[in-house]
Amino acid sequence: MANHITFIGAGNMASAIIGGLIDSGFSPSSITATSPDDAMLAPVRERLGIHTDTDNNAAVSQADVVVLAVKPQIMRQVCEAMRDSVQHQKPLIISIAAGLDADTIDAWLGGGNALVRCMPNTPSLVGYGASGLFANARVSAEQRDVATELMEAVGIVEWVEDEALLEAVTAVSGSAPAYFFLMFEAMEEAGVKLGLPAATARRLAIQTALGAATMAKQSDKDPATLKQNVMSPGGTTERAIAHLEEANLRGTMEEAMQACAKRAQEMAKELSTNN
Numbered sequence: 262m263a264n265h266i267t268f269i270g271a272g273n274m275a276s277a278i279i280g281g282l283i284d285s286g287f288s289p290s291s292i293t294a295t296s297p298d299d300a301m302l303a304p305v306r307e308r309l310g311i312h313t314d315t316d317n318n319a320a321v322s323q324a325d326v327v328v329l330a331v332k333p334q335i336m337r338q339v340c341e342a343m344r345d346s347v348q349h350q351k352p353l354i355i356s357i358a359a360g361l362d363a364d365t366i367d368a369w370l371g372g373g374n375a376l377v378r379c380m381p382n383t384p385s386l387v388g389y390g391a392s393g394l395f396a397n398a399r400v401s402a403e404q405r406d407v408a409t410e411l412m413e414a415v416g417i418v419e420w421v422e423d424e425a426l427l428e429a430v431t432a433v434s435g436s437a438p439a440y441f442f443l444m445f446e447a448m449e450e451a452g453v454k455l456g457l458p459a460a461t462a463r464r465l466a467i468q469t470a471l472g473a474a475t476m477a478k479q480s481d482k483d484p485a486t487l488k489q490n491v492m493s494p495g496g497t498t499e500r501a502i503a504h505l506e507e508a509n510l511r512g513t514m515e516e517a518m519q520a521c522a523k524r525a526q527e528m529a530k531e532l533s534t535n536n
């Protein structure tokens with residue numbers, strides 16, 4: 262594992278990853294998080310016991326891993342302002358920013374960097390994250406292991422060898438928590454129309470999703486078989502599933518995920534040229 266990890270940005274995703282690292286035994290004294298606003302850093306410092314700094318360059322100068330966790334729209338200005346310290350220190354760079362390709366970030370940091378691009382998701386906050394990772398040619402096998410260990414602290418990790426596949430990862434896991442939250446909203450609304458109190462419908466829907474996901478993860482049966490096991494011939498589930506198939510749920514999911522991946526592509530273009 263790394264000796265010292267610096268997080269540039271101390272927001273939702275950075276706090277989630279830091280929390281996971283500490284829970285998995287990484288020493289808080291080996292972690293620094295930065296933000297220009299010390300008022301944002303105080304709760305992180307107090308809750309997690311890590312170092313904080315309002316100076317990105319000072320924080321980079323002691324790190325062997327630097328995680329870029331600021332919003333994509335300000336990434337260029339943040340990277341260019343710490344270019345000299347990155348070039349001097351040569352840490353492993355891990356960017357979790359959506360839609361910014363490895364070469365663009367590397368160039369903003371002065372070039373020649375070992376850089377991993379990561380697409381995490383918000384369930385990292387509760388240790389159930391799913392991250393897709395891509396390494397540029399300068400990343401060593403040991404640095405890959407460091408990145409894997411870092412992101413496995415908050416969930417599962419899948420490496421892709423073609424950077425463009427991070428767009429697919431964004432569609433399948435990065436943005437996908439929102440698809441399930443939409444499903445919870447819809448199920449709660451429908452449950453209320455069927456007469457249940459909203460809180461009851463919500464609790465039942467969420468617990469059912471948790472149960473279904475846990476079964477799908479633990480079972481050696483594929484999702485189609487698990488689905489079939491719920492569907493008694495001529496029964497209630499068969500009727501509901503037939504309705505979802507007729508309404509083209511599969512086609513709608515495909516279109517939504519294509520739109521997501523396309524937007525990731527557009528963002529990469531917009532952010533690398535207009536940033």
Ligand SMILES: NC(=O)c1ccc[n+]([C@@H]2O[C@H](COP(=O)([O-])OP(=O)(O)OC[C@H]3O[C@@H](n4cnc5c(N)ncnc54)[C@H](O)[C@@H]3O)[C@@H](O)[C@H]2O)c1
Pocket residue numbers: 269270271272273274275295296297298301317330331332333335339357358359380381382383435
């Ligand atoms: N939220 C998601 O679902 C999600 C999923 C995948 C990837 N991401 C990526 O994660 C990154 C962070 O997202 P987030 O949701 O944690 O955002 P956030 O707004 O919660 O956190 C951003 C942090 O950056 C800090 N910051 C601003 N300017 C800075 C500067 N000059 N130097 C250092 N820190 C600075 C802010 O104080 C804040 O703590 C983004 O690039 C986003 O694309 C987010």
